[in-house]
Ligand SMILES: C[C@](O)(CO)[C@H](O)COP(=O)(O)OP(=O)(O)OC[C@H]1O[C@@H](n2ccc(N)nc2=O)[C@H](O)[C@@H]1O
């Protein structure tokens with residue numbers, strides 16, 4: 505694919521893949537308002553792309569602003585600054601983002617950008633903080649960042665930071681993108697959200713169990729998502745990822761997923777991608793390490 509956002513002379517170009525929550529149970533709410541949950545994460549081989557070049561003056565410049573997100577609030581800039589602080593490096597970076605993932609989609613775009621920034625700059629700056637420390641820095645930026653730092657499909661507990669790697673099938677997914685922004689904070693703050701699903705063991709999950717406890721709330725509050733679910737359910741069993749808005753169904757091969765995608769109306773954009781147990785980011789970093 506031609507890439508307009510990232511100059512070819514960037515020192516390092518890395519992917520920031522999307523994730524799906526294959527199931528999401530809410531077990532309770534902590535005193536700080538955050539929710540105890542159980543969720544199953546798998547990566548998609550589709551995502552944003554970031555370019556990084558070294559600066560000697562310590563400045564962080566993101567050259568591709570996102571509408572409505574101030575430079576210093578962008579998770580990419582925040583991740584870079586956290587890494588600078590934690591490592592004490594005097595180096596800086598020019599950064600470019602090719603944004604392909606929908607925002608507020610429940611597929612973790614911002615979190616993945618943050619994780620790619622942490623790992624990319626750790627590589628470029630030779631800060632060598634190690635995966636545990638990077639995951640810790642990531643958690644301070646968002647509950648979903650650690651799984652992207654680790655790069656392995658995982659069963660997550662706690663607020664999403666306690667990760668047990670899992671080996672899942674790698675089917676093809678059709679992800680439909682209802683044209684509405686769903687606020688994660690609003691869904692978690694809803695009085696009607698159920699917060700009492702009993703904990704389950706990873707083994708029963710892998711047998712295909714589970715649901716998304718956020719789905720009834722999102723369906724009620726966002727008719728665009730409800731209508732998209734009705735539509736996609738005509739072809740395949742469809743479910744919400746994270747707090748939405750994206751919904752997905754799985755298929756044994758790409759052709760079957762593409763066929764359904766072609767039958768969706770133009771008002772409901774979608775994409776097809778394969779589920780992956782090792783994220784594209786980690787596969788790329790492993791390839792770089794071998795060079
Ligand atoms: C729903 C998931 O996407 C599942 O993967 C994540 O748990 C959300 O992760 P995220 O987008 O990185 O979320 P954060 O940026 O940390 O939190 C956004 C808001 O969601 C709520 N939130 C998030 C995670 C969590 N375990 N409990 C919560 O109550 C909080 O109100 C928080 O202010």
Ligand SMILES: Nc1ncnc2c1ncn2[C@@H]1O[C@H](COP(=O)(O)OP(=O)(O)OP(=O)(O)O)[C@@H](O)[C@H]1O
Nearest residue numbers: 578579607608609610611612613614615617648746
């Ligand atoms: N680099 C970034 N990419 C996307 N959003 C960002 C970024 N930096 C900051 N944000 C802010 O984070 C918000 C959530 O974006 P994101 O795309 O991660 O949502 P999401 O897919 O619902 O995430 P999750 O699945 O983790 O809940 C955006 O509305 C935006 O204000």
